[in-house]
Amino acid sequence: MSMKNKIKNFFYLEEEEEDVPVQRQQTVQQQAPARKSVKERRVNQEMPSPTVVSLQAAHKASKVILIEPRVYAEAQDIAEHLKNKRAVVVNLQRIEKDQGFRIIDFLSGTVYALGGDIQRVGTDIFLCVPDNVEVDGAISDYYYDDI
Incomplete structure (x- = not known):
């Protein structure tokens, strides 16, 4: 990976590249939990936790x-x-x-x-x-x- 891609991945500007070989990708998925996409992270950050209010x-x-x-x-x-x-x-x-x-x-x-x-x-x-x-x-x- 180039330095530019590493910086983008560090700041989550782009999703990880998908050109990893299939065998290596399967072992990585089994070892570590799947990473959330950029959209999912943003939605989770923007959505406040639900608040319970008494009627x-x-x-x-x-x-x-x-x-x-x-x-x-x-x-x-x-x-x-x-x-x-x-x-x-x-x-x-x-x-x-x-x-x-x-x-x-x-x-x-x-x-x-x-x-x-x-x-x-x-x-x-x-x-x-x-x-x-x-x-x-x-x-x-x-x-x-x-x-």
Whole structure:
């Protein structure tokens, strides 16, 4: 072998030459375990060892935040909860009607930007959820006054 071939084999740039006589090759294979090809070595080096993760650790506990804003400035705090992937129930019964409309407009934009959803669940009560929470079902708009 030339010096160039020895260097290539040392750095595994090329596989070993296959021009070795058949008898000698068979004895070499019987004596030493077969060498892995360059591709096999690279794949084994690139592939990380499998990691075991507990499902309980992977599934983070979800929170639902209940908020009764008193002023419009609290809308930003509600948006922060949504950005942190928490569902928020907003009760607007203790705030003036015009400020309630402004809060819902602000939260509608926030929920839209985050890919979430906003639903009315009662009189002046809204459920805002980020994209990682799915809301199933609907509440009708018909209310019973005599019950």
